[in-house]
Amino acid sequence: MSKILRSPAEIIESRSDPDEGYKHFSRGLTGILMTLVLVPLIILSILMHHQYKQLLQSKELDQLILNLELAQSTIEKFVAELQSVIKFVAPHNQYQQFLDPRELEALFVRLKGEYPGFADIEIIDSLGMQKSYYGPYQLEGHNYTDQTWYKEVILHGAYISTIFSGFRDVNHFVIAVRVENPEQKSDWVLRVTIDEKTLQNFVDTTSTSYSYADDIYLIDSFGIAQTEPRKYGTIGEECLLCNIQGTANKSLAKAIADRDTKGMEIVEKAFKGQQVLHATAELANTPWRLVLVKEQYLFAHAWVLFKIKLITIFLCCTIVAVIVILQISSAITSHIRESDNKQKKILAEIQHTNKLASIGRLAAGVAHEINNPLAIINQKAGLVQDFIEISGGCEHQKSMEDALDGIQNSVERCKTVTHRLLGFARHTEVKTDEIDINVLVREVIDFLAQEASYNQIRIDFDLDQNISTIFSDRGQLQQVFLNITNNAIDAIGKNGHITMSSRQVDQETIQIGITDNGPGIPPEVKQRIFDPFFTTKETGKGTGLGLSISYGLVKKLGGNINVISEVDKGTQFEITLPVTQPQQDLETNERHETVNN
Amino acid sequence: MKDTKLLIIDDEVEFAATLRQRLELRGIDATDVHSGGEGLQTLAEIGPDIVILDLKMPDMAGLDVLAEIKKHNPAIEVIMLTGHGSTASGIEAMEKGAFDYVMKPVDLNILLEKIYSADEKRSKE
Numbered sequence: 254m255s256k257i258l259r260s261p262a263e264i265i266e267s268r269s270d271p272d273e274g275y276k277h278f279s280r281g282l283t284g285i286l287m288t289l290v291l292v293p294l295i296i297l298s299i300l301m302h303h304q305y306k307q308l309l310q311s312k313e314l315d316q317l318i319l320n321l322e323l324a325q326s327t328i329e330k331f332v333a334e335l336q337s338v339i340k341f342v343a344p345h346n347q348y349q350q351f352l353d354p355r356e357l358e359a360l361f362v363r364l365k366g367e368y369p370g371f372a373d374i375e376i377i378d379s380l381g382m383q384k385s386y387y388g389p390y391q392l393e394g395h396n397y398t399d400q401t402w403y404k405e406v407i408l409h410g411a412y413i414s415t416i417f418s419g420f421r422d423v424n425h426f427v428i429a430v431r432v433e434n435p436e437q438k439s440d441w442v443l444r445v446t447i448d449e450k451t452l453q454n455f456v457d458t459t460s461t462s463y464s465y466a467d468d469i470y471l472i473d474s475f476g477i478a479q480t481e482p483r484k485y486g487t488i489g490e491e492c493l494l495c496n497i498q499g500t501a502n503k504s505l506a507k508a509i510a511d512r513d514t515k516g517m518e519i520v521e522k523a524f525k526g527q528q529v530l531h532a533t534a535e536l537a538n539t540p541w542r543l544v545l546v547k548e549q550y551l552f553a554h555a556w557v558l559f560k561i562k563l564i565t566i567f568l569c570c571t572i573v574a575v576i577v578i579l580q581i582s583s584a585i586t587s588h589i590r591e592s593d594n595k596q597k598k599i600l601a602e603i604q605h606t607n608k609l610a611s612i613g614r615l616a617a618g619v620a621h622e623i624n625n626p627l628a629i630i631n632q633k634a635g636l637v638q639d640f641i642e643i644s645g646g647c648e649h650q651k652s653m654e655d656a657l658d659g660i661q662n663s664v665e666r667c668k669t670v671t672h673r674l675l676g677f678a679r680h681t682e683v684k685t686d687e688i689d690i691n692v693l694v695r696e697v698i699d700f701l702a703q704e705a706s707y708n709q710i711r712i713d714f715d716l717d718q719n720i721s722t723i724f725s726d727r728g729q730l731q732q733v734f735l736n737i738t739n740n741a742i743d744a745i746g747k748n749g750h751i752t753m754s755s756r757q758v759d760q761e762t763i764q765i766g767i768t769d770n771g772p773g774i775p776p777e778v779k780q781r782i783f784d785p786f787f788t789t790k791e792t793g794k795g796t797g798l799g800l801s802i803s804y805g806l807v808k809k810l811g812g813n814i815n816v817i818s819e820v821d822k823g824t825q826f827e828i829t830l831p832v833t834q835p836q837q838d839l840e841t842n843e844r845h846e847t848v849n850n
Numbered sequence: 851m852k853d854t855k856l857l858i859i860d861d862e863v864e865f866a867a868t869l870r871q872r873l874e875l876r877g878i879d880a881t882d883v884h885s886g887g888e889g890l891q892t893l894a895e896i897g898p899d900i901v902i903l904d905l906k907m908p909d910m911a912g913l914d915v916l917a918e919i920k921k922h923n924p925a926i927e928v929i930m931l932t933g934h935g936s937t938a939s940g941i942e943a944m945e946k947g948a949f950d951y952v953m954k955p956v957d958l959n960i961l962l963e964k965i966y967s968a969d970e971k972r973s974k975e
Contacts, residue, residue: 621906624933624954625862631955632868639875668955 258285261589279586286578291571298567305559307504313547314508314519317532320463321517321545325534327462328471331455332539335428335447336411338367343432343443351376351443357387370451372425377403379439388446390421406431406442415473415540416449416480416489424449424488426479449480449488456480467529468546471536479541485524494531494546497522602808605783620671627667634660674798686727690763690830691716693727694753697734701742708747715754720763723832729806730830736799737767737826744771744824758829765828773820782816854969857898858882859889859915860931861907869902872958878965886910890918898926900968902961903948905932905939913946920947925975927968931956 261278342360343351350356361374373388381398397403406412406429414427429444452471457480460469470486471479476495478486486492499520509519519532530547634657641650641657698712705712741751754766774782781787783804807814811831818824856878860866866882873880881896883889886907893901901919905912916928930943930951940951949968952961 621933625865628933628955629862629864629868632865632872632958635958636868636872636875639872643875664955672953 258282261586261593275586275590278589279582282585283578283582286582287575290574290578294567294570294574298563302560302563306556307508309556310504311508313530314505314512316465317519317530317545317547318512318514318517320465321532321534321543324459324463324466324469324545325536325543327459328456328543329536329539332413332536335368336413336430336538338364339428339443339445340411340430340432343430346434346436348376348432348434348441352385354385354387357385361387364445368447368451370448370454372421372423372446372448374446375444377429377442377444379441384441392420402427402429403442406444407440411538413539415477416452418489421446426452453480453488463545465547466545467548468544470544471541472533472544473540474542482544482546485546492544494522494524494529494544497524497531499531500528608784616674620674623667623671627664627671630660631664634664685724687722688725688727688730689722690720690730690755690765691718693730694734694755694765697731697738698753700735701738705742705751708742708745710742710745710748711750713750713752715752715766717754717756720755720757721760721832723763723830725810725830726806729810733803733806733828734765734767736803737828740799741767741769741771741824741826745769746771761832763830763832765830766825767828768823768825770823773822774816774818774824775820779816779818783814854879854900854972855896855898856880856900856902856965857889857892857896858902859884859886859907860902860904861885861909862904869956869958869961873965876962886912886915889915890922893919893922893926897923899972900949900965901926901928902965903928903930905930905943913943916943916946916948925972927972929961929964929968 258278258281261274342364347356351360357374357376361371364374365371373386373390373392375383375387375392375395376385377397378384381396381400381403383393383395383397386393402412402414410431412427412429416424416426418424425446425448427444427446429442431440431442433440456469456471460466463469468483468485470482470492472492472495473479476491478488478490478492481488482492485494499522502521505519505521517532517534519530522529522531527548530545532545532547534543536543638654638657641647641653647653694716695714698714702712738751738753745751749770752766752768754768756764756766758764778789782800784801787801804814807828807830813829815827815829816824817827856873858866858870858873858880860869860882861884863884866884870880870882881892881898883892886909889901889903892898903912903915903919907915912930916930919926919928924947927949928943928947930940930948931954932939932943932951933954940948940953943951949971950964952964
């Protein structure tokens with residue numbers, strides 16, 4: 254995982270800008286979460302799209318097959334019925350009777366009453382000679398002996414022709430039946446010509462009944478339209494779809510293979526940029542094939558609606574996911590940044606504490622070793638002073654005494670430094686007393702009041718009278734307030750004011766403020782004010798340990814020091830202290846003390 | 851103070867010798883030795899009334915020497931010299947029987963005050 258998404262710390266290491274590192278991490282996290290959420294969503298959507306499409310195709314195919322079967326059956330029945338009627342009206346023993354034109358006319362009138370599309374009727378003898386004719390055309394006396402249809406009817410007993418115009422110059426088809434005449438042992442043929450419109454009307458009626466198809470028509474074995482297609486050709490001409498090759502559609506081929514489509518041929522064809530389903534079926538005992546064309550999916554509306562719903566759901570999910578992921582990424586990055594900042598702060602504090610401790614140990618060692626030679630210098634100088642006094646004076650007595658005073662003063666200065674250094678390193682036991690912080694602040698100011706008044710510095714109090722008493726070390730707090738207030742007096746120099754304030758932060762914490770209107774602390778100095786030996790005072794006037802010791806003491810007491818300063822406006826030290834001394838700190842202090850002893 | 855004998859035990863030879871000289875100039879009978887062991891040995895030889903004892907020495911810790919002195923003669927008053935710059939080690943020594951303590955570098959006047967006080971206390975007893 255760390256290879257896919259590097260931690261902010263790793264990114265920051267390779268970049269100079271930490272913000273850019275967190276942004277990079279956030280972007281990486283967003284990318285991973287997006288992938289985790291969006292990839293399954295996309296796969297699911299594609300799967301749903303595919304499944305629903307297959308379902309629709311399957312239903313559509315079922316519907317098409319059903320329609321084709323029903324239409325096929327209906328048309329076959331119609332043609333069979335026509336054939337039966339013709340057979341029924343021509344009993345074998347009435348051959349002679351039908352040779353009489355009046356009898357044939359009577360028969361034709363009866364038939365036309367039932368089927369207005371019947372155009373004419375004729376009787377042909379066993380030799381293929383037309384014996385009688387009734388109809389609107391002058392077609393008597395034909396010899397059909399050599400005609401294919403005649404041979405066909407003699408051979409099979411019945412014949413149905415394709416649509417043709419012939420002598421009549423009108424589209425029609427023929428149904429001829431052979432009538433056996435056992436008495437005369439010679440068969441004869443009854444031939445009826447039927448107007449193409451009869452077939453057209455029936456196909457049109459069928460297409461209305463099975464309105465699922467967009468076009469329904471008949472073709473012959475050469476693909477010539479036998480009824481008028483609505484869109485795909487003209488009667489008597491080759492239909493437009495017949496010569497178009499079916500397009501390869503694996504899912505359709507599989508769906509067809511799974512179904513019983515005996516005698517049917519279903520293919521998908523492209524016509525004028527549109528995919529159509531082209532289904533054909535043989536019509537038994539006829540020269541025709543039935544064609545059903547389905548231009549677009551039956552569930553086109555449902556399909557479009559499904560796609561709209563799918564896209565809408567996908568987009569909604571994506572938008573919600575993106576918003577949630579962005580929020581999550583931002584929150585996680587923010588938590589990590591916060592945690593990193595806390596860690597950095599803690600590390601900085603630990604480093605600072607360690608630095609103080611190391612410097613403290615070093616300083617204590619140095620101070621202790623310096624104390625001994627200082628004591629010798631001190632005593633030697635004292636001894637020389639003693640000898641001068643005893644000897645009763647000499648030539649340069651005054652100069653010598655001044656020089657010895659100088660040595661003693663320098664020793665005194667060194668002593669102050671070494672004692673402070675030793676104090677800095679010392680782990681003194683925390684003595685916990687109940688303290689009224691307002692009283693303690695006033696006590697500290699009493700020490701400094703005289704010095705402040707010499708320098709025309711006014712000290713004001715803004716103390717919260719309802720502040721809680723705290724449990725802390727009185728002496729150490731006095732030292733802290735003394736150090737900071739002393740620094741404030743030194744910083745102001747002359748003419749200014751200091752405000753000592755106190756307030757309750759919450760039930761567990763109080764805050765003491767020491768605010769001066771001195772020159773303020775420049776930012777580069779502010780960073781270092783708690784460092785040991787850092788001082789801005791003249792050489793010899795400050796050890797650079799006061800604030801460092803104060804910082805250590807406040808930390809030891811479980812509190813914190815914050816500095817707010819603006820150059821030329823002043824400085825405020827905010828010392829936050831716990832109302833009760835942390836138990837852990839007490840124990841730690843006791844342990845340190847035990848080790849030290 | 852004329853009859854009072856004072857013993858200085860400090861490993862810093864120069865310091866001990868100079869301090870002895872200054873005390874002698876003020877009429878105090880002082881002897882200086884430069885280790886804990888030597889101090890304990892001299893204790894029996896001269897029988898000091900007051901001992902000025904350094905807290906930190908290479909051969910023996912000042913507090914151990916203090917204990918030995920008190921064991922030898924509880925009447926001997928011991929003023930501890932501490933280089934730790936704090937009152938804590940001095941107070942600890944006082945709890946173990948020292949009369950008082952002085953922090954290095956020593957202000958002779960302060961040390962003299964403590965010597966006189968110790969002598970006064972010893973005389974009363």
